[in-house]
Amino acid sequence: MSSALNNPAHPRNVQLTSDGRLKHFLSINGLSKALLTEILDTAESFANMGEQAVKKVPLLRGKTIVNLFFENSTRTRATFELAAKRLSADVLNLDIKTSSTAKGETLMDTLQNIEAMYADMFVVRHADSGAAHFIASQITPRVAIINAGDGRHAHPTQAMLDMFTIRKHKGGFEGLKVAIVGDILHSRVARSQIRALNTLGAAEVRLVAPKTLLPIGIEEMGAKIYTRMEEGIKDVDVVIMLRLQKERMTGALLPSEAEFYRLYGLTTEKLSYAHPEAIVMHPGPINRGVEIESAVADGPRSVILQQVGYGIATRMAVMSMAMSGQMHERAQIQ
Amino acid sequence: MKISILGGRVIDPAQVLDQIIDVHIQEGKILALGDCPTGFKAEQTINAEGLIVCPGFIDLCSHLREPGPSYKGNIASETQAALAGGFTQVCARPDTQPPLDSPAVIRVVRERAELAGKAKVLPIGALTQGLEGQLLSNMSSLQAAGCVALTNLRRPVQDNLILRRCLEYAATFDILVVFYPEDSALKGSGFAHEGSLSSQLGLEGIPETAETLALAQTLLLVEQTGIRAHFAHLSTARAVTQVAEAKARGLAVTADVALSHLLFTEACLESFDSNFHLEPPLRSEADRLGLLQGLKDGTISAVSSSHLPHEAAAKMAPFSVSEPGMSSLEVVLPQMLALVENGWLNLGDLVKRLALAPAKLLGIESGALWPGYAADLILVDPEANWVLDEQTSFSAGQNTPFWKQSLKGRVVTSLVDGEIRFNLN
Known part of the structure; x- marks a missing residue:
């Protein structure tokens, strides 16, 4: 931003690794046509799984995914849960009722507690715009965050x-x-x-x-x-x-x-x-x-x-890609 | 104590002064500028070579957090931060807990400030009881207790009839009333400038008209009641035009802008950084340029810190539920110097906007180095590079985008009533 003097705010795309892979999925903003197409192609490869006798692939075996729903949702949560299970991940569902005036401390403490259980991915739905960005950039950057809807901002x-x-x-x-x-x-x-x-x-x-x-x-x-x-x-x-x-x-x-x-x-x-x-x-x-x-x-x-049916395949695609990017980056840091 | 400050570049817009000259202080007051008066023998001399010497800054709006939750700061911590930032006097906002709406609370604030012995505190009292917008506060008693002005901040006054009565009653005692123009209904539950960006980010908007409509209404009531009015923290270019028009038709009104609104725009919200959650909201680049222009041409006479310290947890939340405000007393000087470097104003204007103009609009004998005035002055190293962090900051609030950033220009020494109350080394 050239307009501000000494502006210390550096808007950066927090959802990508340094080499441009998905590591969180927070919004469509800043993602390339190639990356969106890759998501669609990956989803395509999962699309017929529902009709098969064994509806599972072992891509996320041993990984823990926590569905954090601060806002009620039956259908979206169900498709995320199914998607995670079809990727062989362990899934924990948490419905966290919270008023919009709840203190940030609560959200921060909740998330850090769950992170301490060695969760690998959070699927987050929250009533406040920017909540998923906040979690990914401020609270638990090393947990892959999938935005399942934040306020009026993105889904x-x-x-x-x-x-x-x-x-x-x-x-x-x-x-x-x-x-x-x-x-x-x-x-x-x-x-x-x-x-x-x-x-x-x-x-x-x-x-x-x-x-x-x-x-x-x-x-x-x-x-x-x-x-x-x-x-x-x-x-x-x-x-x-x-x-x-x-x-x-x-x-x-x-x-x-x-x-x-x-x-x-x-x-x-x-x-x-x-x-x-x-x-x-x-x-x-x-x-x-x-x-x-x-x-x-x-x-x-x-x-x-x-x-609705395509929703499962698409979420499988996004979850597997973000987890892969997150693991890749963790391996590089270590 | 007799002090001589030697060899500094003295900038005092009140005397149209910008020259290397000595300053002599006696019994807490400015004695003379220039040659040492006959018979005067300094007990202490300060070498100010390479430094700027100017009147101490006066902040029009700081939250000192006392009485109130001490984890956000207190009078001692925030007046110390003020001195380190070059402010020898700070106006205290009335939205403390309890609010500054009774002489007893005002007395507590003044006592705590004296006990702390840092920057002087100028309380601004509540315009209505409890800031609730329904009953007149005890204005005359508040004035007698030492309030320099009254305000209801952004809290709505129930209706225009009550506001009119407030202003008429304030006019009885010739008290300055400070307005933070904002129509609470149009603001609604908004917290970002209403425009394409807030729409894209899904952040609820506050339209420009929340400010301009309230300002237009208030200007008419100010004209009708004849009070002394100050409009604080303008955020829109159109509001600057409205104030200029009011001045042109003869109204004795003044206006200020918060430092943050001269530096930042809504674009800072793109990363959902809650440090930029401010009241009023950061607006468009056109608005920022309008405010800078207003500062340049004098429509906006003063710059305010709008200092609002918070504990870390207050900002560790999604944007909309984070608490608004920025801790800023300690960065005003370096950021204003950056504006000087960018050609928006000269050093004389900087001192005028931060010291002389606030003193004038508050109606206090200060903000200048006239002989006989209280020796509230600061020594500034405009070239010093430093980093704002735990080592250098005194405020309880770290809620600033400048945290751990390098800054240029620093206060070296602050004197209050002729006493060195802050010294860098």
């Missing part, structure tokens, strides 16, 4: 499984037009998707939402803003719908669910504006009749359930 494994889904169904990213619809403001998934799509070379990323749900200046990430659904999804190849939380109605962001559904809900009729072969995605869990019509969610264009 990179979800974004990568979405990229995997898109590549599977659309063959690649060249010339691809993608619309992300709904509550962009609170969505860490959307932020990670925008980065991943741009890095992988998608032709156009569109964000469709009312202005109260669009973060200020988000277009600078590489996205076009649309406030009308019909224009926003016109001719797109992929429609990604986001979950709308009920709290948004009480926070003076939206007047009612009904009005949101009328304007932005994905119905069969609205989907007709998209490319005839467009696929419909959703990070789940879906709100039927709030952001998406049942006929669309269960229809032939929906790949929502496939996404």
Whole structure:
């Protein structure tokens, strides 16, 4: 940063080893197209494992992975647990209820205690943006950290499984037009998707939402803003719908669910504006009749359930790569 | 004690002075500059060759942590840090525990400061009882107990009617009121400058209008009530313009900026480093340049340390839940010297912004080396290279991005009331 005098802050990519390998997986930001492609290719090699009689590979045998969920999540935690077990790792699940005002000491002490049990990897979900970065850079740098969602900031494994889904169904990213619809403001998934799509070379990323749900200046990430659904999804190849939380109605962001559904809900009729072969995605869990019509969610264009299956393979890829990078760096230091 | 400081480069903007000249001190006061007055015989001489001699700095906003949690610091540790940073007087923020809203607490603070015998403490009292924004504080008693100003900090006053009454009552006693303009509703739960970067990082934003809207409203009430008003810690370029316009239409208002906002921008948040979690938030590069311009043209008359020491654990947390603030008393001088080196101001302006202007806006006879003024002055080695660490720092707070960084420019000696209270060697 040239603007500040004697600025001692050196933003560096904490998730890479000195030779550019993944050692934590914190966000898509700063990762190259080659690295993202490597994640997708690695995921591809794991993709058919679920159908085999023995659903395990010994890549992480003897390694201890701790799922640290400071925020509730059933589905994401389950896919991380399955992914770890299919890599033959030992898994410990910790649900740590914490209020957003809890002292940093608690988080720091908790993590250092678990590190003292010789954990090799933490899968962290936390309500505060930057929590995974904080842990990786300040608390336990020698434990591989996988970000399973931090505040509104990033949810990179979800974004990568979405990229995997898109590549599977659309063959690649060249010339691809993608619309992300709904509550962009609170969505860490959307932020990670925008980065991943741009890095992988998608032709156009569109964000469709009312202005109260669009973060200020988000277009600078590489996205076009649309406030009308019909224009926003016109001719797109992929429609990604986001979950709308009920709290948004009480926070003076939206007047009612009904009005949101009328304007932005994905119905069969609205989907007709998209490319005839467009696929419909959703990070789940879906709100039927709030952001998406049942006929669309269960229809032939929906790949929502496939996404869940791909999630395991993608997480296996990220976990094995980060562990390998972390081991590599530890070996070099010793 | 009679002291002569010999051969230093004396910089005193009040006297438009920048020359190598001797300073003579007697009975705690400046006796004369220049030739030794007849009959004066120094008991101690200080060789100041190669050093800058100037009035001691006056900080407009320091948190001294006392009364309150002692693990974050206390009056003795923070006034010692102040002296090491060149501040011979520091204004104490009222958000202590309990707050500075009664003469009894003010007395305790002043006694502790005298007992510590380091920098002098100028308490700033609470504008409302308990800083709760509902009932007027005992302003006249606070003034009599030694408060130099009143403020409600960033705590909201319940409504504009109560604020108006506060200002009218303060005007009765001609007390300076310090405002930290921020609309608490627009701020909401935000903790970063609202813009593309905070959106990308998923950090909840505080819009520019949280500051400018509050400032515009307050300026109108200041005009209506005729109080002496000071606006502290401006963070936006537009606020500088608003203050300039108010001054142009004849309002007797002043403004300051926190050192951190002259140095850093929101870009520092990219690594989620909680040392940059500040109030107000670090804003855009355009804002930083606007603040520097305001400092240069005098719209912003003073620079404040905004010193807020914390224990290490307060910052060992994800950005949003870390405690805001930076420990900064000890780095103001080297960083201001860096601004001089970069051409933003000259040495005379530096002394003016840190000593003379704060004294003037507080209405105290200080910040200059006039004969008869208290001998609060410092000796500075502008070329000294040093590292801020456990060996050199006196503050209880290590919450600064300059920790273990090398700095250029250092206070060698600080005198308070003609007494050497800090000496490097």
